[in-house]
Amino acid sequence: VKSVLCRRTYFQCVHKYVSPLLSEKENLSEFGACYTPHGHGHNYTLDAYVEGQVDSVTGMVINLRDLDLALREAVQILDHKHLNFEVAAFKECIPTTENIAAFLYSSLKKTLQNYPVTLNRIRLYESEDLWVDYFE
Ligand code: NI
Secondary structure, eight states, X not given: OXXXXXXXXXXXXXXXXXXXXXXXXXXXXXXXXXXXXXXXXXXXEEEEEEEEEOOTTTSOSSOHHHHHHHHHHHHTTTTTEEHHHHOGGGSSSOOOXXXXXXXXXXXXXXXXGGSSOEEEEEEEEEETTEEEEXXX
16 A cells, blocks of 8 residues: 655755846845845754555654754754855755755655655645745
């Protein structure tokens, strides 16, 4: 029997939106309050959906302890960081919810290669009323 399991985790980081391809005026007009010299923080919520066979002995697709470790490993690169300044992946890539979701998906997918599940999709909430679903 196959099953999709979802686990939620939380992290915090700071970002600002600025594109080197746009002038100061264009950046301001495109990004508004998100275009600031120092940035601002969010409490992100990450839902990871993993898919696998339910083990006939344990009744689980993956041990939650292992899943939590994998999630922690993916998220800790971003947690309590200023994404634009401290995370290499966002030095030249605007840390929008879309781009952060893509980054987390590929990190988590890599980490989960050591486990008997595949990453089905992730959902990344920047706030209660804004989120991105990312899947292949
Ligand atoms: Ni923001």
